Amino acid sequence: MLNGYAGTVLRIELTGGRVEKQPLPEKLAEEFIGGRGFVAKMLFDELPQGADPLGPENLFVMASGPLSGHFLPASGKTHFGCKSPASGGYGDSNMGGHFGPAFKYAGYDMLVLTGRAPVPSLLVIEDDRVEIRPAAGYWGMGSITAEAKLKKELGEDFQILTIGPAGENGVVFACITHDFGRQAGRVGIGAVLGSKNIKAIAVKGTGDIPASDVQGLFEEGKKAYTAVRAKPGFTGWTPEGTAGITDWINRVGAFPTRNFGTSYWEKHPDINGAAILRELKITDKGCYCCPTPCGKYGLAKTGLGDVYVEGPEFETIALLGSNCMLGDIAEVGYANYVADELGVDTISAGVVCSWAIECYEKGILDDAAMGREVRFGDLASVVYLLEQIAHRSGIGDLLAQGVRAASQQTGRGSESFAIQVKGLEWSGYECRNAPGMMLAYMTSDIGAHHARAWVLGHDLAGTAANVHELIASSGGGEKLPKSAPQGRAQYVVDSQHTRPLFDLLGICRLQYMELGFEPEHYERLFEKATGRRMSWTELLGVSERVWQLTRSISAREIPGFGRAFDYPPERFMTEPIPDGPNEGHCVTREEVDILLDEYYAIRGWDENGIPTAETLTRFGLADVAGSMDGWACHSGGAAS
Amino acid sequence: MRLTAIPERCSGCTACRLACALANYGRVNPALAALTIRGRFPAPGTYEIALCDQCGACAEACPVDAIAEEDGVYRVDEDACIACFECVEACPHGVMFAHPTLDAPIKCTLCEACVEICPRDALALVDA
Numbered sequence: 001m002l003n004g005y006a007g008t009v010l011r012i013e014l015t016g017g018r019v020e021k022q023p024l025p026e027k028l029a030e031e032f033i034g035g036r037g038f039v040a041k042m043l044f045d046e047l048p049q050g051a052d053p054l055g056p057e058n059l060f061v062m063a064s065g066p067l068s069g070h071f072l073p074a075s076g077k078t079h080f081g082c083k084s085p086a087s088g089g090y091g092d093s094n095m096g097g098h099f100g101p102a103f104k105y106a107g108y109d110m111l112v113l114t115g116r117a118p119v120p121s122l123l124v125i126e127d128d129r130v131e132i133r134p135a136a137g138y139w140g141m142g143s144i145t146a147e148a149k150l151k152k153e154l155g156e157d158f159q160i161l162t163i164g165p166a167g168e169n170g171v172v173f174a175c176i177t178h179d180f181g182r183q184a185g186r187v188g189i190g191a192v193l194g195s196k197n198i199k200a201i202a203v204k205g206t207g208d209i210p211a212s213d214v215q216g217l218f219e220e221g222k223k224a225y226t227a228v229r230a231k232p233g234f235t236g237w238t239p240e241g242t243a244g245i246t247d248w249i250n251r252v253g254a255f256p257t258r259n260f261g262t263s264y265w266e267k268h269p270d271i272n273g274a275a276i277l278r279e280l281k282i283t284d285k286g287c288y289c290c291p292t293p294c295g296k297y298g299l300a301k302t303g304l305g306d307v308y309v310e311g312p313e314f315e316t317i318a319l320l321g322s323n324c325m326l327g328d329i330a331e332v333g334y335a336n337y338v339a340d341e342l343g344v345d346t347i348s349a350g351v352v353c354s355w356a357i358e359c360y361e362k363g364i365l366d367d368a369a370m371g372r373e374v375r376f377g378d379l380a381s382v383v384y385l386l387e388q389i390a391h392r393s394g395i396g397d398l399l400a401q402g403v404r405a406a407s408q409q410t411g412r413g414s415e416s417f418a419i420q421v422k423g424l425e426w427s428g429y430e431c432r433n434a435p436g437m438m439l440a441y442m443t444s445d446i447g448a449h450h451a452r453a454w455v456l457g458h459d460l461a462g463t464a465a466n467v468h469e470l471i472a473s474s475g476g477g478e479k480l481p482k483s484a485p486q487g488r489a490q491y492v493v494d495s496q497h498t499r500p501l502f503d504l505l506g507i508c509r510l511q512y513m514e515l516g517f518e519p520e521h522y523e524r525l526f527e528k529a530t531g532r533r534m535s536w537t538e539l540l541g542v543s544e545r546v547w548q549l550t551r552s553i554s555a556r557e558i559p560g561f562g563r564a565f566d567y568p569p570e571r572f573m574t575e576p577i578p579d580g581p582n583e584g585h586c587v588t589r590e591e592v593d594i595l596l597d598e599y600y601a602i603r604g605w606d607e608n609g610i611p612t613a614e615t616l617t618r619f620g621l622a623d624v625a626g627s628m629d630g631w632a633c634h635s636g637g638a639a640s
Numbered sequence: 641m642r643l644t645a646i647p648e649r650c651s652g653c654t655a656c657r658l659a660c661a662l663a664n665y666g667r668v669n670p671a672l673a674a675l676t677i678r679g680r681f682p683a684p685g686t687y688e689i690a691l692c693d694q695c696g697a698c699a700e701a702c703p704v705d706a707i708a709e710e711d712g713v714y715r716v717d718e719d720a721c722i723a724c725f726e727c728v729e730a731c732p733h734g735v736m737f738a739h740p741t742l743d744a745p746i747k748c749t750l751c752e753a754c755v756e757i758c759p760r761d762a763l764a765l766v767d768a
Contacts, residue, residue: 069668070668071655071658071659071662071668098654105669105670105671144682148681148682156678179679179681180679180681180682181681205671206669206671206739206740207669207671208667208668208669209668209669210668211668214662214666214667214668215666217668218659218662218663218666222756222757225655225757225759228759229759282684282685282686283648283650283651283685283686283687284651284760285651285652285679285685286651286652286653287653288653288654289653289654289655289658290651290653290655290759291653291655291759292759293651293652293653295651297681297685298685299685308681308682308683308684308685
């Protein structure tokens with residue numbers, strides 16, 4: 001028995017409907033901890049090289065971590081992984097809610113789906129019982145509608161994840177939705193589940209999770225809750241949740257606006273956290289065991305109708321709000337609901353919509369191509385584009401491929417304002433004067449996502465303060481000097497180990513990142529749960545091992561992969577920000593190269609950004625090093 | 641004293657349920673909890689908390705008098721219990737449960753673990 005873990009891997013080969021249960025390998029737990037670590041190791045070991053991301057040979061992996069489902073703050077995270085249809089390389093995404101703990105109480109740490117179900121299906125898991133049922137009546141349904149119907153059919157005590165039409169139709173930024181508003185949003189994980197003909201997974205668990213010292217864990221957990229409650233951010237940050245950072249982000253000129261045309265928007269008070277509390281909120285909505293619920297559930301009333309919606313959280317405010325120039329929080333909430341119901345990631349969808357509208361403004365995509373007029377600041381335009389995308393109708397068939405592929409096919413200069421890295425659309429932070437954060441996006445292993453590293457405090461305020469302290473500070477607003485690229489890489493690397501460590505443990509990072517909850521608590525909680533004594537530094541070492549592995553998976557899978565895939569979009573290197581605190585600034589290509597050179601050196605990668613055999617061996621990945629000769633990165637290059 | 645809920649403060653984290661199971665059974669398993677949280681989504685977007693108010697309906701239903709009140713708390717005498725679970729059926733709040741690993745029903749002991757842990761102060765002890 002492995003303490004901390006449920007102890008079983010559930011494998012389902014969908015083509016033949018074969019269900020297999022295996023003991024969780026001890027060595028896997030020891031070397032890769034859980035969550036994202038399990039996902040990465042599974043993909044490296046079992047994904048057939050060169051697999052079509054939307055083909056039956058791709059893997060859909062879901063894993064919780066050793067702390068998931070235990071009595072400690074915010075133990076509700078679940079991790080998903082696949083070969084990404086957005087990037088063609090390593091992909092993972094995680095979500096909060098209650099699904100991961102329920103899956104663990106049912107007895108499982110990891111789910112591995114292979115093949116493709118012969119007909120649209122549902123997976124229903126109730127403790128030992130695993131059933132593949134026809135999804136008749138569910139296919140084609142919206143994510144939230146399907147969840148509500150399944151709850152009625154199966155019972156309120158099932159935890160359910162679903163995909164929407166976008167996932168069924170292979171939209172490369174289709175997401176997974178759970179608990180009426182929690183998403184595993186990124187890398188097209190919803191499309192991969194859809195490609196397996198799985199509409200939903202429902203789970204109910206009534207079993208125990210073993211722990212090395214149950215009573216000790218209970219006591220440490222209570223101490224941890226008390227410590228979180230004592231943080232100023234407990235009462236200062238929680239009420240607005242992630243949306244509370246909106247004003248600070250605008251003050252320091254990092255607010256993506258008008259398809260990243262600028263980084264400052266005077267309408268930010270109309271779409272910030274206070275606006276949510278004022279105009280939308282019904283209740284705080286927390287994930288499993290979370291003392292600081294960032295979820296704000298409410299009712300958005302607009303000219304297009306009234307909808308219940310969880311959010312918008314900050315990323316949605318930035319990408320569907322300012323970036324599409326929706327300047328009314330109810331309208332952002334409405335667009336958020338439409339994206340959720342259709343099953344598209346609000347981050348990528350916001351970037352795709354804003355790119356399409358800019359193309360229309362510039363005459364690159366005309367009325368005939370677009371199917372109608374589309375405008376920034378127009379909710380109906382955004383809703384139209386989202387629906388076209390999810391159903392791959394008209395222009396939606398192009399846009400469903402994401403901005404990298406769409407701009408490559410469209411040409412006429414549209415590639416320069418396709419805001420993505422590695423095929424994944426950029427999330428909610430403008431970085432033309434934030435070189436560390438720019439580097440974080442450039443080198444994030446899944447593409448342009450902030451979850452791997454977030455260093456805007458370092459870049460723009462010269463501080464490692466937690467988010468609540470940044471929000472509470474009076475800094476920003478004034479004109480900021482140009483930031484130099486030198487000396488950024490180390491704090492980016494450090495952040496790339498810290499934040500993803502939470503994804504290994506299967507818990508939320510926000511108590512630590514936003515409130516400053518001390519990591520020493522996690523050392524004790526990890527020991528009480530698993531019986532293993534590991535320092536925070538040692539745990540970070542595992543996070544670094546996983547980082548080397550995920551980079552290697554992309555190098556193995558993507559033809560020509562390397563440095564060219566780490567560059568930001570042309571707009572960021574050639575168009576200075578036109579207004580706001582960072583007016584006149586951009587990061588030049590030469591500066592980008594300085595960032596990458598310093599970063600690769602710290603990482604132990606060659607000048608093309610490929611891990612060396614020596615580096616991989618140093619991190620206990622000799623088997624990975626041994627496979628390098630056959631990697632696709634050595635073959636002819638595809639466009640980055 | 642008795643337990644009471646302020647559902648508009650609840651955020652549905654269910655830490656109370658896990659605390660309940662740990663305090664009463666020493667097991668990491670919220671299926672052993674003696675209170676429930678139900679999220680009403682997608683509409684109207686609220687939470688319902690069901691908990692034991694020590695009303696005694698379980699004791700009345702018990703055919704072998706295995707549930708008795710002491711200092712305002714109804715407790716199950718596990719040695720006397722015949723596991724008929726008629727009390728579970730009789731509970732007007734739906735907060736007594738059977739579990740395949742237990743020989744007796746799950747019932748609130750007014751231990752306060754749920755009140756202590758609730759980060760939202762959505763549970764409280766009040767005078768009976």
